[in-house]
Amino acid sequence: MFKLNLKIALRNLWKNKGITAINVGGLAIALAAFILVMLYATYETSFDKKLPNYKNIYLVGRIYPDFKTNYTAPPLAKAIKQNFGEVEKVGVTKAAGFEFALSKDAQVFFMKNCLILDYNAAQMFDLKPSGGLTEPHADNRLMYVNNEGMKILFPHKKDNKPEIVAVGGKSSGQTATISGTILTNPQSNLTFDGVAIAKELDTYLDYGYNNYNTYIQVKPGTDIENLTSKITSLYRKELLKGETDQSTINEIKAINVFLDPLKNLHLKPKAGNDANYKVLIAISVLGFLILVIAGINFTNLSIAQATKRAKEVGVKKVMGAFRLQLTTQFLLEIFMQCFVATLLGLILAELVLPKFNSLFMVDLTIWRFENNLFWQLILVLIFITIVAGLYPSLVLSKFNPAAVLKGNFSTTKKSYWLRNGLLVMQFTIAVIFIIGLLTINSQLKYMRTQDIGFNTNQVVNIKNLTYFNTAKDFEPLREKVLKIEGVKSATVASEIPVGAENGSNSYSIEGQEANIEFLDVDFDYFETLNIKVKEGRSFSKTFNADTVNSAILNESAIAKYNLKNPIGKIIRGCNTDYKIVGVIKDFKTQGFQEAVKPTIYAMKNPCGNSKTQILLKIDEQYMTSALAALKSQWPTINKRDGENFRYEFLDELYGKLFKKQEQLQSVFFVAALITIFIAILGLYAFAKYITNGRIKEIAVRKILGANDIQIFKLINTSFFVMVIIANLIAWPLAYILIKKWLATFAYRIDIPMLPFALSAFITICLTVITVSIQAKKAVKSNPVDALKYE
C-alpha cells in the first residue's frame, strides 16, 4: 500500500509541476533563511560553552549610582580569593590597549589585541598554548602569538623552541621572547591575537587602577546572590581603609558589586552593549516569520489542491479506507515535499553562507560535525509537516464520499475564509517588511548626509606607541610633519572621535557639580577636525596658559551647567582650576545612536589618559605622496614605531559606527524580498485555483454579455480588498515597530509617511499583475468549452 501511495503521490506532484515547484521552492527558500538564522543563533549563544566550568564562571563588575563597569582593580581579586572559600579560582585579565609591532629581521607582525592575563584566568578559559599551559615563574611572563603571527614572523619554523623578537621600532631596542603559538577561539569572550601569561598580574597596584577584568570560578551550587553581597561589603571595606573624608565615605557606600555569569557576557552583559542580542532577536523573529509565511503558503496551496483529490478520497472511502489511512497518506505526501524542500534549503543556505558570513563577520559552516543543526532540522521538518500538512490532510480525508462522487463538488465557504485570512496575514507581514526596509533606508540616508559637526575627510589617524602628554613633547613631531607637502595640520589626543569612550569625571562651576566627559587634546585639534567654535576661541600658541589650565567646553556641557556667559568662568576638576576660553559646537563622535555627551577639552589633565592618537589633515591632492613621505621619514620622526608606519582614514573608521545598522538593512532587504516573493508565489497559485474554480461562472457571465474588463475587475476585486485589509492591519503594527527602532537613535528622522503609501502601492500593483495573469486565461477561454456537460 505504501508503495502505491508513494507512486500516486509522485504522479500527482509531477502532474501539478508548477504548483509543486512553487510549494517546494518557497519552502526551500524559507528553510534556507531559517537554517542560517539557526546557525547564527547557535553560534552567538555558545560562546565559551565548551569550557569545563562554563556554568560556574562569573565576571566581577561594579555598579556606581550613574554607571556600570566590568573593570576592577587587581587587589580585589586577591581579596576575594583570600576571603571566600566557595570561590575556587580568581583570574585577572587586562587588554594591552595599544597596537605594537613584533619583528624578526624583515618580518613584521602587528599585534593589535594583546591580552595580558594571569595563570588562573588562562586555566579558567582553557587556553591552549603550544606545549601545553604551564605556570610561569613569578617574574616572567610567557608570551604566545596566534598561528598567523607565528607564520609571519617565522615562516620556516618547525620546532617548538622559544624565539626572540624585537618590539616596536628596530631602533627602540626592546625585545621579547615568544614561547610559542596559541590557539584562538572566535567563540570566546576572550579575544586576542597574542597573550602574555603571568603567574600573578600586577598585584602590587592599589584600588585606583580599575582597568582589569576579574573572573571568578565558584564551587557548583554556590548562592550567587549571597556571594555578591559578601563581595560588595568586602569591596567597600577595602576602599574605606584609611578614608576620612565624609563625602568620599558616602560615595563608597553607594558602590555595589555584581557578578555576571559567563553565558551572558557575550550577548547581554550587565555592563556594556547588548546590540548583538537585539540583532539576534530581530533576525530570529525574521527567520521564524519567513518560515511561518512559507508554511501558510504550503497550507493554502495544499487546500487549494484538495478538490482535485476529492474524487480519490471518495473512491478510496467506498473501497474501505479508514480516515486515518487517508490522513497519513496526505501527511506523507506533504512530508516528502518538506523533505525535498529541506534538502534544497540546505543547498541554498550553503550557497549564501559566504555572503552571510562576511556580512556578520562570523565563520559559520553547515557541515560541522559537532553542531546541532541536524537534529534541529529534523525537528523543524516534522514541525513544518505537521503545521503545514495537518489541516489540509484533515480537510481532505473528511470529504463525504456521497457528496464527492455525485460530481458537482466544491469546497465550502468556511475554508475560503481560512485561506483568505492566511493570505491577508502573509501580505501583512510583507507590508511590514517593506515599510521597515524603506524606513531603515531613510534613517541610514539621513545618517550619511546629516552634518555630524566635524569633518572626517582627509584626516589620517596614525598608530603610535609614544606618549605626547605635553604640548612640548609633540611640537618636534608636528614641525617635522608639517614640512611634508600637503600636510595641513597635525594634532594629538587621548582618543579618536569615532566611537571611542571618553573618560568621565566630576567638574564644578560656581559650586555646581556634574559628571562630564573629558578629552585631552593638543593645539590644532579643532582645526584638524574642522569643528566650529561657537563662542570665544580655540587653543592657540599665543596664549601660554592654554598648555596649563585653559579649557574648552561643548554646547552640551554649557547646557548641562546652564551657563549664560561661560567665557572666562572657572571650571574645577581633578584638583585643577580651568578657565573656560571657548565653546565649540556639539559634534557627534558616537554616531547617531547616542546623544552628544557634555565634554570638557583641555591640553593638560592630571586625571586623563595618555595622548597617543596622532591626527593629520592632509590635502587630498597630495594624499599619496604625503603618506609615502611620512612612511619613509617615520623612523626619524617617531623612533618608537620607526619603520612600522601604519595609518587609518578617519572617515572609514567613522563609517564602522554604521556597521550594525547596515547589517540590519541588508537582513531586512533580504527578508522583505523573500517574504514578498513567497507571498506572490502563494498569490499566484491561489489566483490560479480561484480562477479555475470560477471558469463556469465567468463563462455564464460572458454569455450574459460581460466584457473582458468587467471580468478582470470581477476576479481582481476580492484580492484587491484582501491586500487593502493587509495594509490596514500592517500600518499600525509597522508604525509601532518603527517608532521603537527609531527611539534607539538620539538623532533620527520623523516617521515618514512615504513608506506606508509606497508599500500599499507596491503590494497592490504586484497583486493586480499576478491575478490578472491568471484572469487573462479565464477571459480568453471559450465559454462553450466551460459549459459543456461533463
Next chain:
Amino acid sequence: MIELKNIEKYYANKGVKSYILRHVTTSIKQGEFISIMGPSGAGKSTLLNILGMLEEPTYGEYHFMGEDVTAMNERKRIELYRNHIGFVFQAYHLIDEMTVAENIEAPLLYKKIPGAERKSRIADVLDRFNMVAKKDLFPNQLSGGQQQLVGIARALVAQPSIILADEPTGNLQSAQAEQIMDLFKKLNEEEGITILQVTHSEKNAQYGNRILTIEDGVIKEDVSVNN
C-alpha cells in the same frame, strides 16, 4: 439479504420538510438483479446511497445481512465496504494517477490481501475482461466503455456479495452500454452476485429480474421481469 422498513429521507428547511423518500419498505434477496427506475429527482440515487451506506435515512430501519445499519459504527461500516459491497459509478471515478492494474489492486490493499494473491486475482480479472494489454495504461488513455469495464473490475475484484451501480451506462454509447449490461447479467447468473442498478433506460432495466419504480420518493411499482 437487505431489509428496508419504512425508510424516510427529508430535509427540513424553515420548518418545511421536503421529502426525498417516503415509506420505502422492501426486501432484497441474495442473487437478485434489481433495476431502480423513475423520473429525474424521484429519489433513485438517494435510495441507492442509503443502501450503500453513503447517506443515512432520517427515519426507518435498514438491516444488511441481518445487522442493523443505522446503529452501526464507522469501523463496522468500513468492514462491510471492504468485504460485501462494490460500487460502480456513472462517471467511473477511477483514480487518475493510478494505472488500470493499480486501480484494480486498490480495494485489495484495504482488504489486506497478501501480495501474491493480489497479483493472481488482478491477472484473473484482467484476463476475464480482456484487458491484459491495457493494464499499464492510465484511465485517460481509455475509452469511456473501457473505463467503465475497469470500474466494474475494481468492484468485482474484492469479491463482493452486492454491486451497487448508479447509472453505470449513463455516459456510454449504446454498443458499449450493451456490453456492460451483458456483463452484469452474466455476473448475476453465473456467480450469483446481487446487483442493484439505477437506470433511466427501459431496455437496460430488462436485463434484471425485478424493477422498482420510484416516483416522488414513493415506490410506485415493484414487478418481476421474466426473460
